[in-house]
Amino acid sequence: MIQGLKDKVVIVTGAGHGIGRAYSRGFADAGARVAVTDIDGPAAEKVASEISGKAEGRAISARVDVADEASTKQMAKTVLDRFGRIDILVNNAAIFATIPMNRGGIETIDPAEWDRMMAVNLKGLFFCCRAVLPTMRAQKSGKIVNIASGTVLSGSLGRIHYVTSKAGVIGFTRTLAREVGGDNIQVNCIAPGSTLSEDNPTEEILRMRQAPVQGRSLKRVQKPEDLVGAMLFLCSPLSDFMTGQTVSIDGGQNFL
Numbered sequence: 001m002i003q004g005l006k007d008k009v010v011i012v013t014g015a016g017h018g019i020g021r022a023y024s025r026g027f028a029d030a031g032a033r034v035a036v037t038d039i040d041g042p043a044a045e046k047v048a049s050e051i052s053g054k055a056e057g058r059a060i061s062a063r064v065d066v067a068d069e070a071s072t073k074q075m076a077k078t079v080l081d082r083f084g085r086i087d088i089l090v091n092n093a094a095i096f097a098t099i100p101m102n103r104g105g106i107e108t109i110d111p112a113e114w115d116r117m118m119a120v121n122l123k124g125l126f127f128c129c130r131a132v133l134p135t136m137r138a139q140k141s142g143k144i145v146n147i148a149s150g151t152v153l154s155g156s157l158g159r160i161h162y163v164t165s166k167a168g169v170i171g172f173t174r175t176l177a178r179e180v181g182g183d184n185i186q187v188n189c190i191a192p193g194s195t196l197s198e199d200n201p202t203e204e205i206l207r208m209r210q211a212p213v214q215g216r217s218l219k220r221v222q223k224p225e226d227l228v229g230a231m232l233f234l235c236s237p238l239s240d241f242m243t244g245q246t247v248s249i250d251g252g253q254n255f256l
């Protein structure tokens with residue numbers, strides 16, 4: 001088990017489903033205290049109570065819309081009131097699978113969907129970081145992990161609004177790393193490959209997740225659990241001198 005995360009206070013956004021749920025379980029298993037947050041409040045509550053069922057007091061949940069600054073400030077306040085500090089922020093929430101997106105070509109994307117994509121996937125990071133930074137700066141420590149996507153590295157046929165938003169996450173990571181390094185805060189990024197994160201995948205989704213396997217060095221479907229080790233490493237003291245980096249976790253598809 002990875003060392004150094006015991007009793008750390010972690011916020012995971014978009015943690016009610018998919019990969020965010022796997023990160024939350026991984027943090028709790030490593031001994032951290034986890035705020036499971038999602039725009040889907042009941043889903044976040046379910047994940048938190050599952051964690052608390054194994055280790056009482058280890059998790060809380062909150063309904064948070066990352067695109068709403070007041071909601072992100074309330075998130076930070078709730079966590080501070082409950083746990084007294086904020087050590088780690090994982091900016092995982094996005095419009096992706098649970099809230100579906102148009103995966104078609106540029107002509108088919110509604111400008112309103114473009115705007116909402118940027119509001120959640122990019123402005124959401126901006127709001128969540130601003131909500132926790134006063135605490136992390138005062139502590140003179142903190143770790144932020146943002147989530148980009150392998151689609152940025154390879155390009156993607158369709159869903160240009162999603163890929164553009166995730167490309168922004170990498171620039172955001174590098175710039176914030178420079179801004180907050182003086183306060184001993186590390187900011188890194190994970191770019192996951194296509195991951196079977198859907199709760200009840202249809203045959204079509206299973207085919208879609210199978211498709212990248214041939215282009216990978218490691219020939220199998222990627223699961224949410226495949227991302228957890230890298231996440232815990234980036235949030236542990238083992239990565240204390242690493243910041244501004246994007247790590248590609250995709251079974252060896254894209255090489256940075």
Ligand SMILES: NC(=O)c1ccc[n+]([C@@H]2O[C@H](COP(=O)([O-])OP(=O)(O)OC[C@H]3O[C@@H](n4cnc5c(N)ncnc54)[C@H](O)[C@@H]3O)[C@@H](O)[C@H]2O)c1
Pocket residue numbers: 013014015016017018019020037038039040064065066067091092093094095096097098099120147148149150151191192193194195196197198
């Ligand atoms: N699964 C993949 O193939 C894949 C690949 C690359 C990157 N990613 C990224 O990984 C992260 C997790 O993806 P996932 O596959 O688990 O998808 P997902 O859709 O299940 O997870 C996203 C979560 O964010 C929540 N969310 C959406 N809008 C929100 C908002 N405004 N405020 C708060 N929460 C909100 C959703 O309810 C959901 O729980 C996302 O950032 C996604 O872009 C996923």
